[in-house]
Amino acid sequence: MRLRNQEMPLDPDVERELEAIDAALQGLRVAPDLEDFAELAVIARAERSGPDPDFAAKLDEWAAAGFLRESRPGAGDEQEGAVAASGLWERLRALPPRRLLVSAGAAATFVVAVAVGISVSDQLGGSNGGSGTGVRAASTQSSTGADGKGAEGTVTEANRDQIQPAGAPNVKALGARTSSSGGSTVYGRIQSFASGRAAHRKVAQNANLVLSTEPQNVRNVADGVFGVVDQYNGFVVSSNVTSGRLTGPRAIPAEGDGSRAPEGSGTIELRIPAQHLQDALGAMSALESAHVTSRTEGTIDITKRFNSAKAHVEDLEAERTSLLNQLEEAFTIEEQESLKAQLRIVENKLADAKDQLSRVQTRIRLVPVNVEIRGERGVDAGGSGSWSIGDAFHDAGRVLTVIAGILLISAAVLAPLGLVGGLAWITARAVVRRRREDALE
């Protein structure tokens, strides 16, 4: 409609009359037939109100002072309060909309970025066991979850507290956290506390530890594991260690094993006294040149099994005692022979029952620990202290990835907010404009 009006020229007569008005207002002469328009313009112009000289002077002074808000002329006492009250609003309105939007957007971006950053850093921090192992530690949980399906039920960090012995405090709630590489004993201490509280419960544990090292260090790491076993009075059930190559072509990555194939490896099955399990795992995790790829610990409550075996032994011992008493009181040979036969059977059963109970006790006392050593080139475990340019690129890539993620999430949060804010702003402007126009009705 506006475009059409712009394109349509004014009626020539109308245009001529309007031009006469303009000319009269400028003090110019007009055509005789338009003198009444000129007279109207002059009379109407004479109706013009001029500012009061005092006000004009004050306004000039105020302008000279840079239009300071608090000294605005013309505002009555009643309005001065309103001016002061609406000072902030006026300041905001005085800002160019673009600058206001940019400022608001920057503030919102900052807030969202900080929130996302805190969230991301918390996730990284929760899995970061050290400067050299942080990135790998982040994947420990997933590999643990995938591997943690032992015969007796494996417990990961995430669900450890759900399988705590009955009556034990919630370890998670106490803030316990097992370091994936540092061999922290915090969890162990809390677990000991929990065990103390639930001493009547019988818990069987198991653990799996995967260590990565440079191929040439596989043997050294294996020796370190053996040393730890000796230190904590454990023993090696079986071991199979293959030394890695120092040089040679890079191996083709094995399927499902990330980007590196083992170059030298070892599998060691251990038994570690339960009371030393955490310390031993910590010591193995802290071995020089070794890098913890995965650490999984599991527990299972075998109290029922233990009590059953123990009760069976006690029952058989009672039966044996009874048979012995009967044998002492037996008179006839036949009766004695019969009791002796029963006694032999019971003693055999008792031996089996004791053996069973012993196995259960051993299972509780000695924890099976499987240690896998992987020889991988370029692992460069943190313990060696060196840090290559490849690590720098890797870390830089990680940092950039995190930053990109923060920006992406920020954009995802801000885009709809900006859209809603923009629509609200447009709507508000339209409403204000409409209300202003209505004021003229």
Place this chain on the structure above:
Amino acid sequence: MEGSHSRSRGVTETLAAAATHAPSDVDAAFEDLYRQSRDDVYAYVAGLLRDRSAAEDVTAQAFERAYHRRRTFKPGRGSRRAWLFGIARNAALDELRRRRRRARLVAEPEDETLVPPHEGAEVAVRRAALRAAIAELSGRERELVALKFFAGLTNGEIATVIATSETNAGTKLHRVIQKLRRACDEAA
């Protein structure tokens, strides 16, 4: 010129004497605009509001807003005067809305000093008729009168201020002028 500390010159000669820094182009342009438009803005606002006290406040408010937004002026969107009167219009309409919310203000009594005593009887009659006719106009029509005759804007500037095309503004203005002419002719 964000406050008195940074303002190095003003719109008066007194200020110019106290100047310590050369004004920027924007500040100089605003200074010129203020000098040229001070009375016109007041006349327009007073004609719209018909209240001298409110007109003074709105005029001051309009210049204050314009001063703080002086760097947002876009030459492509119209003249500086049109831009200034757009700001003044918004301030005046806001004031009208406030007054409507509070109570309908009775228009101020006519200022007798506006009628020159030496004026002829016929002109005085026409003047009175015109004044009465203006008072009878709707708010939109009275605004056009104020913009044209009191503020002295061109039709193009009026179009920019009321956000319409120049042709449309001219057409509306012509209708109002015809109304006033009829009123004056009837009185004569």
